[in-house]
Amino acid sequence: MLANFNFMVIFEYLPLFLSGLKSTFLISLVTLVLALITGIIACSMRISGIKTLQYPAIAYIEIMRSTPLLIQIYFLYFGLPSLGIVVPEIQTGIIALMLNSGAYIAEILRAGIKSVDQGQIEAGLSSGLNYVQRMRFIILPQALGVTVPPLLGQAIVMVKDTALLSLISVAELTRSGQTMTSERFMPAEAFLTVAFFYMCIYFCLKYLADWSQRKLIFREVY
């Protein structure tokens, strides 16, 4: 099946794959930070209880969650130039990923905050704490721990989503596989290597996610 699998070519192209891996890593890291910020803002707007803030946040979250990421990427990639805004592909890609992941992160954070027992909030109220104090001292300390495993899950999804940026010719891991295929026509070597590198990232993140999950269960028992 893989009788003529050519390892030499993979070694020859290793620098290309490693530079692809590096940019996938950097793109993911930058996007994760930006998406967290977006998610926090969207979530605060969503739960603020002020209608003028709430409705735009709901619209944003629902639109992002019910259209494919690829459409969002193309929307910005083909759409921004027609508005006269020219940005490099990589920035377009990061913005699209940020907006997409931000919506999911907002929902994860909201679920975490909702998971805090109503009695806790009432206890805070009767202790005379105001909204900010209740958030700061009662809700967030309990909610944030719960959100860590799903946030890491979202990070896994997001790293895989960066592969879609190869379709708007951002030079990342999948793109290096495409480049190698077009130069040598050895798709087996190219894409199995790419898949191998993604698996490495996946196992690291998965290990972290499982570890944080175990820690959480331990804390609950305690």
Added chain:
Amino acid sequence: MMTFYFGRLVEMFPFFLSGLWMTTKVAFISLIVCTLIGFVLGMLRANDTFFFKHLIGVYVALARGTPFVVQIFIVFFIFPEWGLQLEPFPAALLAMAIMGSAFICEIVAGGIASIPKGQWEAAASSGLTKVQQLRFVIIPQALKVILPPLVGQYVLLIKDTSVVSVIGVMDLTRVGWVTVMRIPEGLMVFALVGLLYFAISYPLILLSNYLERKMAR
């Protein structure tokens, strides 16, 4: 200029509908196949047999750990080297089935694992065979846990069908991509494409939310 392009877009609307039809076809067939394979694998995985548990575990890790684009490229470009030449449409279905059933398998296995051991034992002591235990005792209870994330997964899978456009399946995304080459109004074209996807997935998201509320009670 804007109105001129808008007119052209309206003229091309049947083309969009044909893309929508293709997306629906890919989504519908692959969802059914994924659900069937996913349930079978999930039940096998929840079983304690070492062989099944780990073999399926490796498959699930491979399918979940790599991006769908890479999987599609593997199915479309590498399988021919191994003697399996596929047209874009069946290749898309095959890739969707491989990816989707892994996700559904995990949901099903998780749902079955959430049923207390006592239920298995009670079913076994009533003299039911392993298959009967699953069919009449475990699955009906596990469905309550499985259903809400399953519908959520359907939404994700429907959205993932947009990626099959990269191997040339004329789905909604591909139609948008072709159109934008002729009508250089990216915002308008992809807003329309997005709207059509929204029309398919948003009702399912609402259904998922509803099921979650209903099952939580």
